Amino acid sequence: MKTLMNNENSVNKGDFFELTGLRLIDNRFRLLEEVSGGKSSTSFFGIDESTGKNIFVKLSIFPRSELEAARFRNECRFLKEQMWVNSIIKKTPSYISHGELFDGSILYLITEKIEGQLLSDWLDKNFNEASLTDRLKIAYRVFGAAEHFSQFTVHHDLHPGNIILLDEEVDLRTRVPDFKVIILDWGQSHSKLEASYAEESDDISIIHNGMGRQITASFYNLPPETFMDWHRAGSEYNKYDSWAMGLLLYKLITGHNLFTFDNIGQFAEAMRHIERDIEFEVAKIREYAGAKSYVLQGLLYHLLVKEPRDRMFIQTARQVLWFILVEEFEPDNVGMVARFLRDPEGFKEVRWKHFESDPLAHIY
Ligand SMILES: Nc1ncnc2c1ncn2[C@@H]1O[C@H](COP(=O)(O)OP(=O)(O)O)[C@@H](O)[C@H]1O
Ligand SMILES: [Mg+2]
Numbered sequence: 001m002k003t004l005m006n007n008e009n010s011v012n013k014g015d016f017f018e019l020t021g022l023r024l025i026d027n028r029f030r031l032l033e034e035v036s037g038g039k040s041s042t043s044f045f046g047i048d049e050s051t052g053k054n055i056f057v058k059l060s061i062f063p064r065s066e067l068e069a070a071r072f073r074n075e076c077r078f079l080k081e082q083m084w085v086n087s088i089i090k091k092t093p094s095y096i097s098h099g100e101l102f103d104g105s106i107l108y109l110i111t112e113k114i115e116g117q118l119l120s121d122w123l124d125k126n127f128n129e130a131s132l133t134d135r136l137k138i139a140y141r142v143f144g145a146a147e148h149f150s151q152f153t154v155h156h157d158l159h160p161g162n163i164i165l166l167d168e169e170v171d172l173r174t175r176v177p178d179f180k181v182i183i184l185d186w187g188q189s190h191s192k193l194e195a196s197y198a199e200e201s202d203d204i205s206i207i208h209n210g211m212g213r214q215i216t217a218s219f220y221n222l223p224p225e226t227f228m229d230w231h232r233a234g235s236e237y238n239k240y241d242s243w244a245m246g247l248l249l250y251k252l253i254t255g256h257n258l259f260t261f262d263n264i265g266q267f268a269e270a271m272r273h274i275e276r277d278i279e280f281e282v283a284k285i286r287e288y289a290g291a292k293s294y295v296l297q298g299l300l301y302h303l304l305v306k307e308p309r310d311r312m313f314i315q316t317a318r319q320v321l322w323f324i325l326v327e328e329f330e331p332d333n334v335g336m337v338a339r340f341l342r343d344p345e346g347f348k349e350v351r352w353k354h355f356e357s358d359p360l361a362h363i364y
């Protein structure tokens with residue numbers, strides 16, 4: 001059992017809940033079953049006794065630093081603000097409540113419980129039976145859910161354990177696509193725009209100042225700019241999540257991770273020859289991607305660009321996947337792929353059967 005503090009003599013979780021009587025929060029939210037798999041927090045499924053609905057309860061017990069507490073509150077604030085956007089395309093769990101207990105020793109967040117399958121579980125269980133088209137459809141849905149909501153929000157920790165697939169049909173042809181994917185774990189999320197308006201003491205400023213000083217996300221997904229000077233991270237900033245989506249697309253195509261790192265030192269060393277490694281690995285996807293190899297290789301190269309400024313936005317990559325899935329676009333030469341990827345929506349060498357404009361253009 002995990003201990004609550006690093007201190008050897010600290011109480012363990014079971015005792016803690018006995019001691020504090022923390023089974024019912026705010027006279028309303030009952031904690032029933034601990035959720036395994038979270039990294040930074042302690043979570044439960046439970047029930048909202050005032051509505052009878054299933055809930056997800058996330059706790060930060062004795063947050064170790066002001067940064068950790070700020071990140072927790074940041075997730076609460078972010079999810080609360082998504083209510084309106086969620087009514088157009090639902091991408092985050094619905095916020096129910098948040099607050100603190102015992103003078104801030106415990107922070108809590110209550111959201112609805114999402115019924116679905118973690119993408120990490122899907123990859124373990126369904127990858128082998130799924131066709132390439134099925135797998136690209138998953139990528140399309142995840143990209144659609146992961147692209148910036150507005151205001152340049154970057155998630156910063158988009159790994160398959162933070163993504164839930166809903167078991168519902170997805171319509172690729174509507175004007176308001178619903179990707180049926182829910183993105184979790186928004187503690188590390190950040191909006192450069194909001195940070196520029198924030199007061200020094202705001203949670204957003206604390207997080208902004210903490211970025212680049214501490215690594216708390218899963219490091220497999222960290223993009224190369226993790227080791228750049230964060231003071232000059234400017235316009236490239238909002239391409240951060242594109243890197244994680246490139247790695248995910250590679251995994252959905254091949255079933256493998258593009259890299260394996262045992263420690264942060266290996267990661268840092270790998271970054272010195274990252275471009276060569278990517279080129280080498282991506283060249284090998286032909287065995288999985290068949291006639292779609294050229295266009296998928298091109299797409300991977302555009303997402304896994306070392307220099308963030310030159311990296312593709314997730315929404316552009318989502319549109320590229322749409323051309324591959326719905327228009328069945330399978331260019332057979334690299335020249336055409338290069339011209340297409342430079343400006344997928346402006347590409348005129350092919351007469352599209354279904355495409356008119358990005359269906360999301362009227363929302364963004
Ligand atoms: N709203 C939700 N509904 C159902 N399961 C959830 C929900 N939010 C999180 N989970 C599950 O709990 C785990 C941990 O939650 P997460 O927000 O990722 O916290 P951590 O920061 O500890 O990783 C997730 O990986 C997922 O399995
Ligand atoms: Mg998580």
